[in-house]
Amino acid sequence: MRVEARxxxxxxxxxxxxxxxxxxIQPPERYSPRLFFTDxxxxxxxxxxxxxxxxxxxxxxxxxxxNSIHAxxxxxxxxxxxxxKALCWGVGGGA
Numbered sequence: 001m002r003v004e005a006r007x008x009x010x011x012x013x014x015x016x017x018x019x020x021x022x023x024x025i026q027p028p029e030r031y032s033p034r035l036f037f038t039d040x041x042x043x044x045x046x047x048x049x050x051x052x053x054x055x056x057x058x059x060x061x062x063x064x065x066x067n068s069i070h071a072x073x074x075x076x077x078x079x080x081x082x083x084x085k086a087l088c089w090g091v092g093g094g095a
Contacts, residue, residue: 043049049058069075080086 043052043058046062049055049062052058
């Protein structure tokens, strides 16, 4: 793109900028806010999964996920320091 300078004898030269588009720019439809609803048939925690008719499938999926976490060294299991309590998340305890 070429920018030209125009000058008159009373004014110094100033660049002529290209004209900008007046079109209103909107984000693509895929970014528009939406509400997603699910049927509540999927378990949301381990206790619900154990009661599900698909429990064996859930168990295999959970074991696969845990094996992947272990194989990828996502976490390191360590001994709990003395005089400290472990946090309980969900199953059988409260946080």
